[in-house]
Amino acid sequence: MRYTDIAIIGGGLAGSTAAAMLGRAGIPTVLIDPHDVYPFDFRVEKLGGGVQIARFARTGLAEVVLPGATHARENWIARFGRLLDRAPVDQYGIMYDELVNAIRAEIASPAEFICGKVTNVAISAERQQVTLGGGETISARLVVLANGLNVSLRRMIGIEREITSPCHSISLGFDLVPVGRPAFPFPALTYFSERPSDRVPYLTLFPVGERRMRANLFVYRQADDPWLREMRVNPVRTLDAALPRLSRITGEFAVAGDIKVRPADLSVSTNYRRPGIVLVGDAFSVTCPVTGTGTDKVFTDVAQLCNVHIPAWLASEGMGEDKIAAYYDDPVKTACDAWSMAKAFDFRRVSMDTGLYWRAQRGARFLSWLGRGALRRLGGRRRRTTIQGALPQTP
Structure with missing residues (x-):
């Protein structure tokens, strides 16, 4: 012993x-x-x-x-095909x-x-x-x-x-690759759902290694939902249908390798x-x-x-x-x-409920991201103007 x-x-x-x-x-x-x-x-x-x-x-x-x-030190936040903020982060992909x-x-x-x-x-x-x-x-x-x-x-x-809460959510993991260019324009991205009916809270993209962009997609569906099979068979088309304006931020993309699916019961x-x-x-x-x-x-x-x-x-x-x-x-x-x-x-x-309170919550989140992004851009322009004004002027 x-x-x-x-x-x-x-x-x-x-x-x-x-x-x-x-x-x-x-x-x-x-x-x-x-x-x-x-x-x-x-x-x-x-x-x-x-x-x-x-x-x-x-x-x-x-x-x-x-x-x-x-x-990753910066994460783009987007919804409705619109970039809302380039938020500083301290994020590690592994x-x-x-x-x-x-x-x-x-x-x-x-x-x-x-x-x-x-x-x-x-x-x-x-x-x-x-x-x-x-x-x-x-x-x-x-x-x-x-x-x-x-x-x-x-x-x-x-x-x-x-x-x-049985099958409270389902996580999908896969690699996303840009088509026709060497890299995506963002260091990392969180793209939020466009419609509650799509049952998608958000998609997050983040780098793992030098050339790999990993995607984690989260959905609120049942484990036997035919949508999951469609996602495995035609991932790009299915993702385009669920997040129709995503490509405005990412550009054209493809899914590489297998799609991993993990249902989660709360227990x-x-x-x-x-x-x-x-x-x-x-x-x-x-x-x-x-x-x-x-x-x-x-x-x-x-x-x-x-x-x-x-x-x-x-x-x-x-x-x-x-x-x-x-x-x-x-x-x-x-x-x-x-x-x-x-x-x-x-x-x-907040992702799926169509009640007035949760619709207001979604709207408030959107406006909050939009406002923070606008303030960050304004602050950046002011800093650049201050720096330029401090530089010696050439005659």
């Missing part, structure tokens, strides 16, 4: 980040995942926004991971598997990685026992469950998953207050990818758990339910969870 302080089950973004953080803190940790190298998975493909990057920074890993991503593997590369002793599949978990108020498929057993003071949507281990110890775990085990990331609750807050939840869960709670728990004997409750009741975590879930429903309503 192998002994450790922390056993983490699941080596995706949440589990790998936790293992790297705990190793840096000098806490003996074992990360267990079936994949020695994390494979392609259509999930997070960019990190952006000051708040999200700040949350990533709290893990201590941003400074070593982000230099390997593609940095494929999910590359992000996870970059974080895994930071796992160092006393943390270690085991390639294997967990077949059984037994928990108690003292030590936990994790059994692998090959028969090896790991004894840990705490189990961190970070295995995403996999429910089998949770059910083994009485934790269930409640779906609160929360139930009966999770158990001794000896905590749930992080999607293992605890799943929010909507449209809002881009899933990564915020992961970084918040892991940062609070590894920076605040685990060091305090290990300072005394036992791992009872009273200790574990401090993590689930953490005000930083609960605020992030509530914000993320509320945003999931609000974004859907």
